[in-house]
Amino acid sequence: MSPWKAWADRDMTAIGRARFVTFGVDPASLGETPSVADAVLTNTRRLSDIEGAKPVATELEAYTFGKEALPRVHQEIVTVLGMLVRDLSEASDVPH
Numbered sequence: 001m002s003p004w005k006a007w008a009d010r011d012m013t014a015i016g017r018a019r020f021v022t023f024g025v026d027p028a029s030l031g032e033t034p035s036v037a038d039a040v041l042t043n044t045r046r047l048s049d050i051e052g053a054k055p056v057a058t059e060l061e062a063y064t065f066g067k068e069a070l071p072r073v074h075q076e077i078v079t080v081l082g083m084l085v086r087d088l089s090e091a092s093d094v095p096h
Contacts, residue, residue: 019066019067020064020065020066020067020070021064021065021070021077022056022062022063022064022065023044023047023062023063023077023080023081024044024047024056024060024061024062024063025040025041025044025060025061025062026059026060026061027059027060027061028059035091035092036088036091036092038087038091039084039087039088039090039091040084040088041061042087043080043081043083043084043087044061044062044063046080046083047063047077047080048063050063050065050073050076050077050080051069051072051073052065052066052068052069052070052072052073053065053069054066065077
């Protein structure tokens with residue numbers, strides 16, 4: 001299982017519309033699954049290259065996309081998620 005996480009907050013006054021979405025990882029958790037660390041960190045860094053990505057001001061390696069960015073960049077985010085899935089699959093194929 002990957003330590004990579006996604007968080008979303010929904011605006012209850014506009015049901016069905018996310019106010020923001022955050023993707024990232026707690027670097028401490030990567031020690032528990034070192035076989036996927038490269039894939040997780042590589043794809044988290046790819047998120048930082050997407051317009052509107054804002055680093056999270058915590059110990060997390062994570063980026064938030066607000067409602068102003070989401071409509072423009074959702075396909076780029078989906079692409080990175082697809083790359084993450086591919087990379088995790090390849091990492092799990094490596095003999096331990």
